[in-house]
Amino acid sequence: MRVFSAALVFGILFIRAAEASLIGCPSNPATLEEGFLISDQCWSNVHASVSGDFIFHKQLRPCRISSGLGISQPEMSWSLAVCDLGWNIRERFSLHLLAGPAAAVQFQWNQLGLSWAASSDRGMFWGGSSKLIVLEVHDTTLGVDFHGGGIEWMQGSISINKNATPVKFFSRLYFWQLAGGLSQNAGMFRPYAGAAVNQLVSIIRAPIFKKLRFHDLIQVGMYEGCTFTFGPRIFLNIEARQFFESGLAVSGEIRF
Secondary structure, three states: OHHHHHHHHHHHHHOOOOOOOOOOOOOHHHOOOOOOOOOOOOOEEEEEEEEEEEEEEEEEEEOOOOHHHOEEEEEEEEEEEEEEEEEEEOOOEEEEEEEEEEEEEEEEEEEOOEEEEEEEOOOEEEEEEEEEEEEEEOOEEEEEEEEEEEEEEEEEEEEEOOEEEEEEEEEEEEEEEEEEEEEEOEOOEEEEEEEEEEEEEEEEEEOOEEEEEEEEOOOEEEEEEEEEEOOOOEEEEEEEEEOOOEEEEEEEEEEO
């Protein structure tokens, strides 16, 4: 257990973080033991959390329709603030609704010898997720997680070779993500790690080019994190993800 915990802490602090929205601890449905308003003997309860999710670098690829436009090395980054309302059922299964502002989303690519950048400071993130505890053996939990969602109403300015232009762009994106992982109960600490597969589609429109459509270049990656519990009703979670993108997520949750 100590080796497992040390490896995960090392990963969080020293590995370049990475991908799409927060996955969370595999044992999350049963992490908090009591509620502020709902008895811990009740078969269901409600959780609420706030998350900050950051993608520092995610490689993309043009889809078949956009591949003939001379585009190369597309990538994206984002900063999100997400509110999460979850319904936990019998400490084994949970459903979540996600929503929040897209504080900053940026796309970059090279096209016909020029460097393009599209930067948005508006938009709305929406989504849903479900988490299931599959197996518990002593202090180790195996769980699976499914996420789906997107960002709508993005718009902003375009720069070419780092020179600002008056041209505005409009964009939206969608993604889904399936993950599985193991968590270890070490008192107030619950380190965890796992693997995920995801797919993201982003669409960009502007008057000076045809509609561009990008997919993620790498669809499989790893994640690791640690949940810190503060009593039976509140926890803080820190998570990093690698390979399919580079990013970091921090969240806090309470149980009603």
